[in-house]
Amino acid sequence: MLGELAYEEVLTPEPDGDDPHSHRLTVAPGLTYRFRARRGAYGHWRVDPETIEPSADPMLFVARAHRTVLGLSGDTTGHLIRELTATLAADTRLDEGALSAAELADLGYAELEGHQTGHPWLVANKGRVGFSARDTERWAPEARRPQRLPWIAVHRELAAYRGVPRLDRPDHLYAEELAPETRADFARAVAAQGRDPEDYLWLPVHPWQWDESIAPLFAQYIADARIIPLAEDGDLRLPQQSIRTFLNISRPEARTVKLPLSVLNTLVWRGLPTERTLAAPAVTAWVHALRDNDPFLRDETRVILLGETASVTVEHPVYDRLPDVPYQYRELLGCIWRESLLPQLDPGERARTLASLIHTDPRGRSFTAELVSRSGLAPEAWLRRLFAALLPPLLHFLYRYGTVFSPHGENAIVVFDERDIPVRLAVKDFVDDVNISAEPLPEHEGMPETAREVLLTEEPSFLTQFIHSGLFVGVFRYLAPLCEEQLGVEEDEFWSLVRQEILRHQARFPEDKERFETFDLLSPRIDRLCLNRNRLHLDGYRDRADRPHAAVHGTVPNPLARI
Structure with a gap:
């Protein structure tokens, strides 16, 4: 907490x-916190929690500091304490079942997801406002x-x-995702309500979302059978880090499903x-074509x-026509089907979430250090392969x-x-x-209008932030000091290797020189x-009509600018 709040000033x-x-922070008259911390790239603070005095208890710190150095309102303080409590409870559960780095390295992609501790940048990274303790035990x-x-x-x-295009009709999707007997059961369930199955679309629903949002807010449409509950499809699924996306472990080759969940976690309500949701397949078709x-x-x-x-979107006939209501009421029901990773891997390849590279086990062993050791490569050589992938x-x-x-740790x-050597990248979400450049580019001329209408645009000078903040600040800022401590690669050398990979790419494509300057x-x-x-x-914690975005506060030095 101290390190991330100091980073953001x-x-x-x-x-x-x-x-x-050695650093100190005066919280109130007569109360000063002291701690040791190393500074790093992008103005990073790496605080040693064992050195925090008089107490490393985050709740006590918020209670003492909310009116003074934190400058929080009373309502924000109350909700923050709730999120922090939920986060610490989840961390305790993770600690109880924590595996060694060696054991984690043997897990499959789906299983490894459940051992991640959340985004270290966000202090309350598992707040999940809306989940009860029982919900967390079942769905986290x-x-x-x-x-x-x-x-x-x-x-x-x-x-x-x-x-x-290959799934232009829903029956094409259902033929691949549902067994013939399940499709027949679903059709009979609709017909039993006196309705024509051809008039309906099928989609999975999160049971929590059904109880908390769909049953009460769509009650009229359930009553008149425009929404008809069906059975389970029989497949077992595991929630990923995002909570609302499920990997199919009964049929790993099947698509994952992304479902709306009206839970406030990190910065936003996790709806669709x-x-x-309507535009998702069009966006996919465009980026795949590129x-x-x-x-x-x-x-x-x-x-x-x-x-x-593929996607199914369900409008709420009232909320979706009210642009000023809180945005979570316009993200209540739908489903996105995403391609499975497993069929796209070559024999011998295995995939791991990028977030795992900054994980440390109960003994302090870095997951990255374990992978480097298994690879047989020198640490610098392994990092070069990581950056080249x-x-x-x-x-x-x-x-x-x-x-x-x-490209943050989850996506x-x-x-x-x-040999556990990085060879390539997979991206989702x-x-x-x-995001695309707000400056018109000829390469955007073939973009479907459906995709163009929903994709966010940014000025070229800001578009680079998604790589800086998502990957360099959001992941490498934590990975670099771990590599210095456990692999002997000094932090300056780490960032030098990143810069070298960027310059190598630029040398490979001199025809894009003008773009290197545009997207600097x-x-x-x-x-x-x-x-x-x-x-x-x-x-x-106020309601908003639109989703919030990360705040900009000042600037930080860019370690990639160093010669």
């Missing part, structure tokens, strides 16, 4: 004596409890289907915006883009197509060979996290994006 610790690692990723999902049938007056028609992306990087290939596809999409993903997946990743300073400041000082 919510707190301003001062030097404490001559030791450059760290519970690691496979579940079956019920389905519902929704009349086409309320529901709309979209799919990529109607217009974005990759498939580009020999570098297709044949050299072999980047895996986990397409959102991650950066070229992201850079090419940015420079050539003015398009960025949000980016590292693919390893049989397109419709929420793909090597500028001396970048904007400081803040995730905690947004919650603490800007939006608090």
Whole structure:
């Protein structure tokens, strides 16, 4: 907490004596906190929790500091304490079942997800406002409890289907996702209500969402059988880090499903915006076409883009026509089907969430250190392979197509060979996290209008923030000091290797020189994006008509600008 709030300049610790690692923070008259911390790239603070005095209890700190150095209102303080309590309870559960780095390295992709501890940038990263303790035991990723999902049938007056060309009709999707006997059962259930099955679309629903949001808010449409509850489909699924996305462990080759969940976690309510859900297959078709028609992306990087290939969107007939109501009421019901990762891996390859690379086990052993040891490579050589797997596809999409993903720890997946050497990148979550340049580019001329209407646009100078904040600040800021401590790679050398990979890519494509300047990743300073400041000082816990975005507060030095 101290480190992340100091990074965002919510707190301003001062030097404490001559030791450059000693700091103090006056919280109130007669109350000063002292601690040791190392500074790092992008203005990072790496606080040693064992040195915090007089207490490392975060609740006690908030209670003492909320009116003074934190400057919080009473309502924000109350909700923050609730989120912190839920986060600490989840962390305790994770600690109880924590595995060693060696044991984690042997887990499959789906199982490893349930051992991640959440985004370290966000202080209350598992707040999950809306979940009870029992809900958390059943549905949180760290519970690691496979579940079956019920389905519902929704009349086409309320529901709309979209799919990529190969899945242009819903029956094509259902033929691949549901067994013949399940499809027959669903059709009989609709017919038993005196309705024509052809008039309905089927989709899974999160049981928590059904109880908390759908049953009460769609009661009229359940009563008149425009929404008909169906049975479970029989497949066991595990929730991923995002809570609302489920991997199919009964049939790993089957698509994952992304469902709305009216739970406030990190910065936003985890629903599915109607217009974005409708557009998801169109966005997928466009980014897939960019990759498939580009020999570098297709044949050299072999980047895996986990397409959102089909969707069902269900409008609320009242809420969706009221643009000023809180946005969570316009994200209540729908489903996005995403391609499975497993069928896209080569023999001997295995995938791990990027977030796992900054994980440490109960004995302090870094997961990355374990993988480096298994690879047999020198640490610098392994890091070069990591950066060569991650950066070229992201850079090419940015420079050539003015398009960025949000490659944070949850969305980016590292693919390893049989020696645990990084070889390529997989990316997911397109419709929420793909952004394009606001400056018109000829490469955007073939974009479907459906995709153009929903994709967020940013000025070129800000578009680079998605790589800086998502990957460099959001992941590498934590990975670099771990590599220094456990692999002997000094932090300056770490960032030098990142810079070298960027320069290597630029040398490979001199024809894009103008774009390197337009989308400048090597500028001396970048904007400081803040995730905690947004919650603490800007939006608090108030309702909004639109989703909040990360706050910008000042600038930080860019370690990639160093020669």
